[in-house]
Amino acid sequence: MGKPKKTPRPKAETPKGFRDYFGAEVTQRTEMLRKIAGVYHRYGFDALESAGVETVEALGKFLPDVDRPNEGVFAWQEDADADKPGDWLALRYDLTAPLARVYAQHQNDLPKPYRRYAMGPVWRNEKPGPGRFRQFYQCDADTVGAPSVAADAEICAMLADCLEAVGIERGDYVIRVNNRKVLNGVMEVAGLAGDDKAAERGIVLRAIDKLDRLGPDGVRALLGQGRKDESGDFTEGAGLSALQTDKIMSFVNSHFEVGNKLAQEAARAENEGNDERARQLHHARYSVEPQFRDRDEKELYGKQRKIWNQRVIDHLKELIGGTGVGFSGISDLQEIHDLMTSAGYSDQRFLIDPSVVRGLGYYTGPVYEAELTFDIQDEKGRTRNFGSVAGGGRYDDLVKRFTGQEVPATGVSIGVDRLLAALQAKGRLESEAQGPVVVTVMDRARMSYYQELVADLRNADIDPDDPSKGKIRAEVYLGNPKNFGNQLKYADKRGSPAAVIAGSDEQERGVIQIKDLILGAKIAESATLEEWKDRPSQFEVPRDQLVAKVREILAAHSPDGGAK
Template sequence: MSTEAKITKTEARKPRGLADRGPADIAATEAMMRVIREVYSRYGFDALETPFLEYTDALGKFLPDQDRPNAGVFSLKDDDEQWMSLRYDLTAPLARYCAENWQNLPKPFRSYRAGWVFRNEKPGPGRFRQFMQFDADTVGAGSVAADAEICMMAADTLEALGIPRGAYVIKVNNRKVLDGVMEAIGIGGEENAARRLIVLRAIDKLDKFDWVEVGKLLGPGRLDESGDFTKGAGLNDAQIAQLRAGLAPLAEQVEASTEAGRQGLAELNEMAALFSAAGYGPDRIKIDPSVVRGLEYYTGPVYEAELLFEVKDEAGRPVRFGSVGGGGRYDGLVSRFLDEPVPATGFSIGVSRLLAALQALGKVSTTPEPGPVLVLAMDRDVAGMSAYQRIVKDLRDAGIRAELYLGSAGMKAQMKYADRRGSKVAIIQGSNEREAGEVQIKDLVLGATLNQTKDREEYLAKQAQAQFAVKVEDVVGAVKKVLARHG
């Protein structure tokens, strides 16, 4: 390893906040998404996919915590000098798709899509710059029955995944209620739009911060541990108190003091009636005035899927698992492009968050696929390799996962490789066996327990089962028998 050689080598590394995924993670995610797709399909939603790159202006700027232009997204210029961005969610591209194809779509348009999205943000533990979302949306339906249906679908999905009733709740609120409260404390109107957004995002942090810290964000601003200062909404103490009262359950006087507030309450009541009629009690879906959602584009009902069971945080303290998805009504997003109003509502699951929850509950198998039957490469000449290749082919033709060792290492390393791969069977044919038309079959599972056997008779019997010779033409049958021993 000379220094000279090292200098010329490229370093093998990933950009920050990006991850590789192995077979167990991929299989578990696939299994989970299959269940979600089944539920969504039963609800009448169809699959749709949009590309990873969109024109930046078509995506719009709807990310929270986005202070600089283009911050939060990965952007690059196309040949014709137009800015493109990697999609940061699946809602903005859907709005572009619906607007582009509106004349030809069945209306309402019901679709679901799973896909990777990208955020150009500071990565952290469990916080990636590429992650997967699974969305379902109804576009072209103004009735809150559409919102109610998606909440019920979210509940059904969590139960279909094995999360027991009582371990989750879908919390529902309505932006108009909050708009009413904000109007009541004097920050209504176009001129206060930026301030209202700060208020929304502050309240959205109530799952992480207490009212003291959120109060700072609502008031003069907040200095975090790292020394970063976040500008506050500039509300005074009386306004903050009234806002807090408006977020409390049954604060209907405050909420109903404006037209927006009254409308929001009426819509919540209608949704509650639909939930109740369909048999979804407050143990599954409940109205909760504390839900706000941090995104600017919501215009009516907002909802959040929360898991109630506890897990340990990094410090070993028990904490609620928390949100695994959410959504709401975004009536303005499609009509950004069109000359007609297009009401819409949708729900987004954080795929890796939900998978982590299922793993915490033991509802996802993390057992990798069984390793292949390994045919060892004893003689590496063409005759030897041809013979091994034929054995492997026979096994595969019989539907058995099998592989010929293709590296250059010796027998000991090959057995170690079988172990690494989780192989249950190894097949060995030296030149003597080849001449006799035979192979040795090794039961690696049984073989691993041999030295725990004390009794000599039993040892010999087991040993005979753990390695034995068969004719080449009987390999498939013999391997099947050994595999059957171990389920």
């Protein structure tokens, strides 16, 4: 018999594609979701939380986005019972598939229409990549059982309110609205309506969806024979005729055509001496390019977006108003426009945008997305638009697989990580400098005294005039107290605003030393206690002034300044 093998130690690692979130990363997201939930709730949406685990049968095995049909789920088979094989279970890959199951299961108990919101992790068994994780948050709101576009308009308005609630200012976002029926109308005028043209339609939709990235020439190539990209890879085109391609490009170029018309109209107005009208039309023309303007200009131009939106609808009527489906889609857009403006959501906050596609095959009516219109630096240092942070639309096959019924539904999903990144970029997240006051330990035998001090701090309001700011965050140092320098290094690592110091001398004299660590941060590395005592950032106060002095230091470092 050989020697027993020593079991190797397990590796302390997350599985590939998973990660840990620490401190402010967690609390900032929680706070953002809380604000969004507040808006959803105010709009009459009810919370729903289903489990992370569903049966594969109920979930459906693949993701809805047929662009990437191979995206998988994490699935496993339960142990068999005596008489039957175990069920296949899987982690949910989104929050819509569970909604379908919940609605089919509980429909007799749910109000109709059913407005629900859900927020929580979902899992995808995909190849992880940079910034692409296999568990991430989704934050959805859907209305089930409401066929009217009022439901879509409501979600667009709610999306705008959500963005403002979390700190995106008006003018820094736009809700882009389109309708899949408009796209179907375009297919019809281009002769791509029949069941036998599904493949071509797929290529065309994918091409339109890439307008932002490829530009009009790239889209045109994909509509025709195909396109070679910079790396030399060739993408097969839809093989449309020149006439078909022109029809679709006139749609794809709506933005340019509407812009040109406005420019011509403005020129006419100028010739006629109507400068005010000319100015309005110019502003309308530029109202869709807010990324090139500062906030004041955004306001100014945004005010004329009503003209732009109406011109886009007119343009669509010219192009596809003759088809039944196109006409219906345009009417929907007009109605959404009217409902939103009635509810006080001016055109400045939304944009009728025929280039919005939102994936393939899934949506059946209005589609919408929230775009942030301020600039950020990308990883290569180039200035670019922040882009989309939420999207959704109407889909009508929600519960059909379960019940056979068609139940209309419309809903939005907010990209939690993207929106957090946006708030980070705008400096809208609570500072990470929220470390606790650290009560240092000069003498282990005096631990009861330190507990008394720390309890005093924790039970005190940060601002006695505003209890909503909460109580002082504070802790006693619990490591080995021998090396005082280590305690200060610890406080530094914790981002502590202040350290409290009380040795036998202080206790006898009834005083406390309080060190302002933000002032003193730079010298913390190698300081000894004696050095610290001589710094002007350290204060000796009577024991009963502990809370008052700490409050003063916190106020001095709070975002709203504080004259010390």
